[in-house]
Amino acid sequence: MPLSAFLEPHILHQQLAHMACIGTDMLSPGRTRLALTDADKLGRDQLVAWLRELDLTIHIDAVGNIYGILEPDPLNSHLPVFLIGSHIDTVIEAGAYDGCYGVLAGIAVLRALHAAGTTPPRPVGVVAFSNEEGVRFQPDMLGSLAVAGGLSVDVVHALQATDSASYGTELARIGYAGTLIPGSIPIHEYIELHIEQGPILATLGTPIGAVHTLQGISWQRVTITGTANHAGTTPLQLRHDPAVVAAQVIADLRAYAGATESTLATVGTFTLAPNAINVIPHTATFTVDLRDPDESALLHAEAHLQSLLQQYAISEGVSVHCDVLARFSPVIFAAELVHTIQQVAAMQGIACRSMVSGAGHDAQMIARIAPSAMIFVPSREGISHSPAEHTDPAHLEAGLRVLCDVVASRLGIAI
Numbered sequence: 001m002p003l004s005a006f007l008e009p010h011i012l013h014q015q016l017a018h019m020a021c022i023g024t025d026m027l028s029p030g031r032t033r034l035a036l037t038d039a040d041k042l043g044r045d046q047l048v049a050w051l052r053e054l055d056l057t058i059h060i061d062a063v064g065n066i067y068g069i070l071e072p073d074p075l076n077s078h079l080p081v082f083l084i085g086s087h088i089d090t091v092i093e094a095g096a097y098d099g100c101y102g103v104l105a106g107i108a109v110l111r112a113l114h115a116a117g118t119t120p121p122r123p124v125g126v127v128a129f130s131n132e133e134g135v136r137f138q139p140d141m142l143g144s145l146a147v148a149g150g151l152s153v154d155v156v157h158a159l160q161a162t163d164s165a166s167y168g169t170e171l172a173r174i175g176y177a178g179t180l181i182p183g184s185i186p187i188h189e190y191i192e193l194h195i196e197q198g199p200i201l202a203t204l205g206t207p208i209g210a211v212h213t214l215q216g217i218s219w220q221r222v223t224i225t226g227t228a229n230h231a232g233t234t235p236l237q238l239r240h241d242p243a244v245v246a247a248q249v250i251a252d253l254r255a256y257a258g259a260t261e262s263t264l265a266t267v268g269t270f271t272l273a274p275n276a277i278n279v280i281p282h283t284a285t286f287t288v289d290l291r292d293p294d295e296s297a298l299l300h301a302e303a304h305l306q307s308l309l310q311q312y313a314i315s316e317g318v319s320v321h322c323d324v325l326a327r328f329s330p331v332i333f334a335a336e337l338v339h340t341i342q343q344v345a346a347m348q349g350i351a352c353r354s355m356v357s358g359a360g361h362d363a364q365m366i367a368r369i370a371p372s373a374m375i376f377v378p379s380r381e382g383i384s385h386s387p388a389e390h391t392d393p394a395h396l397e398a399g400l401r402v403l404c405d406v407v408a409s410r411l412g413i414a415i
């Protein structure tokens with residue numbers, strides 16, 4: 001019998017629904033499991049319990065990545081692992097599928113291997129990477145970046161959260177400060193199943209996406225410093241108002257992106273100090289998220305942001321400081337893995353579209369050290385990072401079947 005005959009989709013649906021309840025509260029919509037918070041700990045604890053049910057070898061590494069590995073014949077246990085992964089941390093007021101779907105589908109494939117009594121030719125594992133979202137600690141995709149050698153454990157542990165907590169302290173507090181050095185588990189190939197989080201597959205009515213490229217990401221925090229003063233007594237020409245400069249830059253940046261082929265610009269956080277109705281603010285702080293599949297276009301967008309800041313800062317008489325929070329170039333995934341995804345979808349008679357990922361994912365980090373690719377399923381109306389995030393159960397199951405057969409095919413197991 002093919003491996004997919006041993007899949008139990010109902011357990012995937014149950015576990016998605018269960019995980020979706022972790023991090024909910026009566027006051028806010030969706031769920032929030034920001035990295036290393038108590039809610040994240042509850043999600044991690046539940047994940048480890050599910051891994052334990054399958055007698056997997058469990059590893060926690062020094063930045064908090066969680067692995068569950070189905071061991072092969074002892075003669076092959078030294079071989080690099082075939083890894084399936086994603087994340088279970090969320091943004092604020094998140095949907096139920098972003099990240100969790102890929103991790104729990106990975107567990108479902110290991111469960112099928114376990115049920116089929118298959119001894120895999122190499123270790124096969126599932127991983128939940130720590131702090132993929134990057135909302136509380138930047139950069140995003142932090143756990144997978146550490147595995148790929150892009151950040152040392154010391155640098156990660158010293159990172160300060162937006163709420164001033166330290167990564168290392170928080171990781172120890174929630175009990176997930178492992179000893180394993182990130183990257184010490186060699187990876188053979190990596191596959192990530194994920195909701196698209198955009199409108200393409202839903203608009204086309206195509207159930208599966210084979211992701212060949214992931215666009216570049218630039219995150220900056222901009223701090224504009226002016227002069228606090230009285231809202232009622234300060235003539236306009238004597239003001240040095242950082243809020244006005246921020247507003248002009250934000251509006252112009254949107255217009256700039258709108259005039260390009262594919263650049264996206266987002267200001268998702270914006271604070272003023274002292275934040276009082278009758279005080280001209282002395283400081284405006286906001287973050288800029290720039291994305292483009294083309295590196296030169298992303299560089300051009302970053303340069304344009306700087307020119308806007310300089311232009312308006314000079315005319316208003318304020319100063320500007322920028323901190324880089326994350327910067328990742330576009331990534332091309334392994335063609336042979338993308339081809340396997342397309343072949344499997346074709347064999348299953350499921351329409352499949354090759355595409356670019358707009359969102360960042362752990363696969364873009366692991367692609368630095370092992371052949372990697374992603375499988376997408378549709379997001380209803382393209383909505384994500386929202387409680388309205390939804391993917392039809394039939395699409396969730398189609399993605400699981402494709403993932404299962406891709407894993408079997410790459411392992412040389414009959415499909």
Ligand code: HGY
Pocket residue numbers: 132133134140141358359360361
């Ligand atoms: O920002 C992203 O694209 C991802 O969700 N961390």
Ligand code: MN
Pocket residue numbers: 087098099132194360361
């Ligand atoms: Mn995600």
Ligand code: MN
Pocket residue numbers: 091098133359385
């Ligand atoms: Mn996300």
